[in-house]
Each structure stands twice: as C-alpha cells, then as structure tokens.
Amino acid sequence: MNSEKKERREAQLAKKAETIKAYASDVQMESETQLLIDGHPYVIEKNFRNGFDVEKLKERFSQILTKYDYIVGDWGYDQLRLHGFYAADSKKGFPSQSIDHMQDYLLEYCNFGCAYFVLHNLDVTKPVRKSKKHQNRNNNKKKNIDSDTKTVRRKPRETERKKKPYTSEKKFEIRERNNRKENVAVSTIKRNNTRKRHFVIRQKNEQKDSKA
Structure with missing residues (x-):
C-alpha cells in the first residue's frame, strides 16, 4: 500500500511539474542584473538576501505583470509572491500602487526581514x-x-x-321576504299576553269573593 501511494504521489508531482513547465515564462539572463522575460528587458535593481531565483520566477511570472513599471518578488513560507507597482511619476492606479509605497507594502503584507527583489520593467506594455x-x-x-x-x-x-x-354579467332575482315567521311570532306573543292578563284578573276576582 505504501509503495502504491508513493507511486501515485510521484505521478501527481510529475504531472504538476509538466503543467508548470508548459505555462512557465521564458527567462534568460543577459548578465548578473539584466534579463529577458518572454523577450522583454528587465533590470534587477535590488536583490535583498539573495531573494532572486530564476526557476521560481519562471513558474510564478504572469503576463498581467507586464503593465507595471516595477515588479517586487517577496518570499514567505518557501513561496514566491510577485506584486506590481507603477512608477513614481505615473498617473496610473492608486497611490498605494506607486513604487514610493513599496516599503509600506513590505512592512504590512510581507514577513519581517524576508528576502525580496525588485525588477525594473524597461518595456512596459500599454493596454490596448x-x-x-x-x-x-x-x-x-x-x-x-x-x-x-x-x-x-x-x-x-x-x-x-x-x-x-x-x-x-350574472343577474339575480330579488324575492320578497316571507313574513310568515314574523306573523307567527307576533301572534304567539299576543296570546301569551292575553293569557297573563286573564290570569291576573282571576286573582282579583278571588280576593273580592273572599272579602264578601
């Protein structure tokens, strides 16, 4: 099982290396400070703690960085990170993207005392x-x-x-209400009233007879 896992891991790493190589940029050193990246000239202006690495630059470089005047590469956890800056007199981008703010970027976003390098782009590509x-x-x-x-x-x-x-339109016929129920109710009330009155009269007659 361990040998199978090891073989799979090696195959994955080989495949990853092939893809990185396929998309890697062409970096050629003209001298210690001058180089060509995909045919465009660059100059190494600063190489703090030997942060410049050609092989890692090939893997990490992207065409979107060609629009910047300066490219800063800093190291953190054995990973190279590239960040673009415009020239100090350029009107492009935000003030934080000017090369004058490079030190602020290093202090805020990079590891303290990390190795880094600065590339000056001599052939800035203008967006079409x-x-x-x-x-x-x-x-x-x-x-x-x-x-x-x-x-x-x-x-x-x-x-x-x-x-x-x-x-x-629906038409509805209006019928007159049936008043039979009301008549019945009235008649019953009258009958009840007559009964009560008749009952009261009987009581009065009985009292007169008893006095006589």
Whole structure:
C-alpha cells in the first residue's frame, strides 16, 4: 500500500511539474542584473538576501505583470509572491500602487526581514484601448437589444388581454321576504299576553269573593 501511494504521489508531482513547465515564462539572463522575460528587458535593481531565483520566477511570472513599471518578488513560507507597482511619476492606479509605497507594502503584507527583489520593467506594455467606432458599434448593439427586449415584453401583455374569455354579467332575482315567521311570532306573543292578563284578573276576582 505504501509503495502504491508513493507511486501515485510521484505521478501527481510529475504531472504538476509538466503543467508548470508548459505555462512557465521564458527567462534568460543577459548578465548578473539584466534579463529577458518572454523577450522583454528587465533590470534587477535590488536583490535583498539573495531573494532572486530564476526557476521560481519562471513558474510564478504572469503576463498581467507586464503593465507595471516595477515588479517586487517577496518570499514567505518557501513561496514566491510577485506584486506590481507603477512608477513614481505615473498617473496610473492608486497611490498605494506607486513604487514610493513599496516599503509600506513590505512592512504590512510581507514577513519581517524576508528576502525580496525588485525588477525594473524597461518595456512596459500599454493596454490596448478600443476605438470609438468599436465602442459606438457596441452601444448600438446594446440599444437594439434593449429595444427588442422591450417589444418582446409588451407582446405577452397584449396576447393575455386577447386570450381573456368574455364573461357575461350574472343577474339575480330579488324575492320578497316571507313574513310568515314574523306573523307567527307576533301572534304567539299576543296570546301569551292575553293569557297573563286573564290570569291576573282571576286573582282579583278571588280576593273580592273572599272579602264578601
């Protein structure tokens, strides 16, 4: 079992190494301080505690870093991290992305006293901006799409109105109330009242007879 796990682990590491090698950048040293990364010239301006490592730079470098004037590589837990900065006189990015704030970055985000290096990009690639014609075309497409969606949304409402069935008005006949119950109730009350009165009269007659 241990040998199988070891073989699987070695196979995974070999596969990982192949993928890293496939996506790795081409780094060529021209001198001790000058190098080419994917054909673009760079200069090592600072190499604190021998933090510069060519092989790790090949693995970690990304094309998104080519837009920065400076690249700082710092070490933490045996891992190389790359961070881009703009020139001091550049108007790009935020103030924290200026090379003047590199020391603040090292103190706040890096391990204390860690090894690091600074690369100066001599051939900054400018991001390609879209032409106005291309932007106008995209805006026109968006307007057409919005207008189409509006018309599509209105159609179902019209169809729903058409689909609604015709409902005829229901007529109800109003009948007069039957007053039989009320008449019965009144008659019973009258009868009860007459009975009570008749009962009271009998009591008075009996008293007169007893006195006589």
